[in-house]
Amino acid sequence: MKNSWSAKIPRPVSAEAKAAVRAHLGELKTAVLHQLNTSLPWFRELPANQRSSLGEIAQQGLTTFADWFEHSESTVKASASGVLHSVFGNAPSELSRTVSLQQAVQLLRTVLQVVETQVPAIVAEPDKAAARYAVVFYSREIAFALAEVYARAAETRGSWDTRLEALLLDSILAGDRADEIRSRAAATGWKATHGITVMVGQPDQLEEPQLVAKLREIATRANLEILIGVLSDRLVIVLGAVRDVESDTKTIQRGFGDGPIVYGRIVDTLVDATISAQEALEGFSAAPAWPNAPRPVSASDLLPERALNGDQVARSALTRQIYRPLSRAGNSLLETVDVYTTTGGSLEATARQLFIHANTVRYRLKRVAELTGWDPTTPRDAYVLQVALMTGRLDTVLNPPEP
Structure with missing residues (x-):
């Protein structure tokens, strides 16, 4: 025919x-x-x-x-x-x-x-x-x-771009030299100079090419820059041009599978993204200790779990951000937090044990929230404060302040 x-x-x-x-x-x-x-x-x-x-x-x-x-x-x-x-x-x-x-x-x-x-x-x-x-x-x-x-x-260009992106992500995770990260960022065409964070979680069940395409589409629609890496059972994402971290990370979470999703601090450069990545990775490892954590959750909200999991950075942060400000404010605040958290959050029991009025307890607890950002009257925050007091006391014994 x-x-x-x-x-x-x-x-x-x-x-x-x-x-x-x-x-x-x-x-x-x-x-x-x-x-x-x-x-x-x-x-x-x-x-x-x-x-x-x-x-x-x-x-x-x-x-x-x-x-x-x-x-x-x-x-x-x-x-x-x-x-x-x-x-x-x-x-x-x-x-x-x-x-x-x-x-x-x-x-x-x-x-x-x-x-x-x-x-x-x-x-x-x-x-x-x-x-x-x-x-x-x-x-x-x-x-x-x-x-x-x-x-x-x-x-050919797509394969090469994927390779460049993988090299850049490896440099960020490994904490390579600043010049090397900047050079690789320029090669990939990364433009974001603010609002950068790293997210870690489990990947979706899609094949990697389909997963990457899905995440890129989500990021493009949200006007976000993105680097994507699937490392064994972990999906690592670098987000750029983040304006509202809670909203933007919730948008990107559609590309993750089940389980916890943790994001690190917001930074302004990919060089500093190494810090955000370390926090997110440590937070993801410790996240199972808090089954009811929000999804996604900030690595800073996982400080107690990270400290208990051996993260020295988190332990130092608890001591620096909570214990020392309370200690400098006087023993009364430390003592009030300690008694309040160990008596089950009872104002009356705390007042009786400290021989003070309940209103004084309320004032001191409010002062603690102002100094640390953690509210003792909230169960989760009370737990964070309790762990911070323990790490602070241990750090004080191990590294006593100079006279």
């Missing part, structure tokens, strides 16, 4: 028509270059070497058309890959770097318009139908070839 294209061939092209097209090839090339400079402003603005390169590609396209026209009996057996090799040769990557796909289509359309307009006028009347068919068939094949050029370039 003949294919539909071969059935439409009007008649074999005469030797005279083939010779005429070959004889006018120089004129066609001149006409194409003139048309490119006349109708495409962006072409005129390219550097001379790039204009020359693209001009050579356009002229090679005309030469390939002339070859096809001379062998019209086998034209229908030609393939897009054959056109790709004949027209573009080693130029696909250069073409895709020099001009956008839209510009390449405009360039190609200009070439084909010249061919379509002038070739039928070159040949005799009996060959005009065959010439028009050759132009149509050639246009189809060259379009497939162009699509292949840009598809292959996009695939």
Whole structure:
């Protein structure tokens, strides 16, 4: 059974028509270059070497058309890959770097318009139908070839971008030198200079390519920058341009699977994101100790669990942020927090044990909340304060203050 294209061939092209097209090839090339400079402003603005390169590609396209026209009996057996090799040769990557796909289509359309307009006028009347068919068939094949050029370039660029992103994420997690992180960030095109945080959780059940695509779509819709890495059973994400950390992390959580999701502090550079990443990773390891934690949860809200899990940074933070401010304020606040938390949060029991009025207990607890940011009357905050008192006392014994 003949294919539909071969059935439409009007008649074999005469030797005279083939010779005429070959004889006018120089004129066609001149006409194409003139048309490119006349109708495409962006072409005129390219550097001379790039204009020359693209001009050579356009002229090679005309030469390939002339070859096809001379062998019209086998034209229908030609393939897009054959056109790709004949027209573009080693130029696909250069073409895709020099001009956008839209510009390449405009360039190609200009070439084909010249061919379509002038070739039928070159040949005799009996060959005009065959010439028009050759132009149509050639246009189809060259379009497939162009699509292949840009598809292959996009695939190569996508693989390279993924590799660069993985290297940048590794540098952040490893705490590499600042210059190295900045260099890799520039290579990936990272632009965010504020609102950067690192999130850690379990990945969704999707295959990694689908998961990455899903997360990128979510981030794009939320106007967030994102770096993505799946490390064994952990999904690590660097978010940039965060405006509302609670809202934005909740948006991104749709890409995570079940289990805790922890995010680190907000920083302004990828160099400082190393700190956020360390907090998030430590928080994720300790998160099972707080089954009812919010999702996602800040690593700073997991200070007690992180300290109990051996995180010295969290332990130091509890001592520095809670114990020492209370200690500097006087023993009365430390004592009040200690008694209040160990008596089950009873104002009356605390007042009786300390021999003070209940209103005094209320005042002291309010003062504790003002100094530390943790409210003793809230069960979770009371637990944090209780652990902070323990770590602070231990740190004081191990590292007594200088006289």
